[in-house]
Amino acid sequence: MNEASILGQVALGYAPMIDRQRDVTATRLTVFPARADAKVPPAPLLEALAEAWPADAGALALNVASETLLHDLMLAQPAANVMVEVPAFMAVDPAHTEAIVALHRHGNTLMLQGRPRAELPREVLPCFSAAIVDVAEERRTDATPPPGVTRSIGFVQSGIRSAAEVEAAFQRGAQAVLGWPLDDPLPAADPKAGARSDLQTVVELIRRVDKEEPVDRLDAVIKLDPTLGFKLLRYINSPAFGLRVEIASFRHAIMMLGYQRLKRWLALLLAQASKEANMKPVMFAALRRGLLMEELVRASGNGQSDPQLRDEAFICGVFSLLDKMMRQPFAELLKSIPVPAAVSQALVDSEGPYQPYLELVQAVESASMFDLREIAERLMMSVGEVNAALLRALANARTLG
Known part of the structure; x- marks a missing residue:
């Protein structure tokens, strides 16, 4: 299967992952199957992505909007520079435990997407380096955890819509944000600041x-x-x-x-x-x-x-x-x-x-x-x-x- 064929079976979205210094630390691709009932083969998709994003090109994060395709991609073991986001509902499901653990052992960075509604299997918990938390579901008020609570992994804030939300996320201790608010109203120009x-x-x-x-x-x-x-x-x-x-x-x-x-x-x-x-x-x-x-x-x-x-x-x-x-x-x-x-x-x-x-x-x-x-x-x-x-x-x- 050639690259053109596999790229016709998915739709791709793009966003940067940005740290508190405002540097881009990873590129995130969101992958949708073009048809809900389609069976997308993982190997040619990974080959097409690797051609555009080789191992020396930095981190590539994959957000796959299909449980079946994500499971298949994990089993296919992408290159080590590929970060994989795993939705919480999959992380708590024993059916995916083996694939998650194997991918972690392979050297890939895994990120937990969302808040789990149940306890993660003991084997799975150490596999995640960070959690991705939507700002709408954020319960933190600052970077200090409540008494008796230990946070073992950092978090990346998604769903950011304004510069104020960016600042609030970093105040809460976010290690990065997904995307950047490009539709904020224009800030007032400083009349004293002439053009450089x-x-x-x-x-x-x-x-x-x-x-x-x-x-x-x-x-x-x-x-x-x-x-x-x-x-x-x-x-x-x-x-x-x-x-x-x-x-x-x-x-x-x-x-x-x-x-x-x-x-x-x-x-x-x-x-x-x-x-x-x-x-x-x-x-x-x-x-x-x-x-x-x-x-x-x-x-x-x-x-x-x-x-x-x-x-x-x-x-x-x-x-x-x-x-x-x-x-x-x-x-x-x-x-x-x-x-x-x-x-x-x-x-x-x-x-x-x-x-x-x-x-x-x-x-x-x-x-x-x-x-x-x-x-x-x-x-x-x-x-x-x-x-x-x-x-x-x-x-x-x-x-x-």
Whole structure:
């Protein structure tokens, strides 16, 4: 069974696991069988995931929304970098004890999902390194356990909907949260905080590139900011760019990129310029949104032979969270930052050719099976094509750091 075939039998959702330093410690994939009655073979699914997420790529957490498929995946013994979430109802069921213990012995990290309604079998209890607890079911009020209560494992908070809930979870002692609240209302901008010089330089470069000014003028602007020049050279020499020769000068880098790809790089740089700790997960999400939108446009056929469409989709995805980072509504923000008309349509007016792709990305982020299917059908894409695009985007994101 090939990769395309197995990816057509499931639907995938994506979320990061983020620790109290706001660093991403693992990538979580939620796996739904495409049909409730389908028997999904575990081995080819694990092979497809391993190809996109090899052992040296860090931790991959699997949240499998099927008791049968999860049991089969545990028996198939995934690679040691794969963390497996086990629902509490399965953990207390003796029918799954042998598979849980065997997977623990294999070296995989296991996480208990939810609160068990009965006592866990004695053999199973030591197998779990942490519990995943939804904020709606949280009974802790702080990090200190009640008198006489010993907590043997840490917990990861899921169901987070706001920055305040993030802070409360870490106050209660959470070692990480699942996902990050991207729909919080815009925080008030500090009128005393002017734009940082590096942000001004990037915005100025975007304006000049939009006008397609000569390379000499662009080179002169970049030379005024050594950090910016370093980041440009690091980007163009990264594996994601695929060049066979090393680029050592700003002029050569600009000539190799061209105006369209330089816009793409500057969009990424602008979206990663914040120094605020709480913006780190937002910047992480912005890069993946851009890469996923690019891959979705490519997979849909619209961008197969048109790199400009793919680059615009990338910029749209990366900029889709820029209002959070810059603390300005898009209608104001895009007055100073030139973007393609179709990108502005999606971000300001929630319409236009890129809007359905942005909605599809959001459905993947929220692991909304119904929305994912409905939007994919609207775009005349299969769920398998969406899954393949997601895995390619996550793999590409790793090469860009």
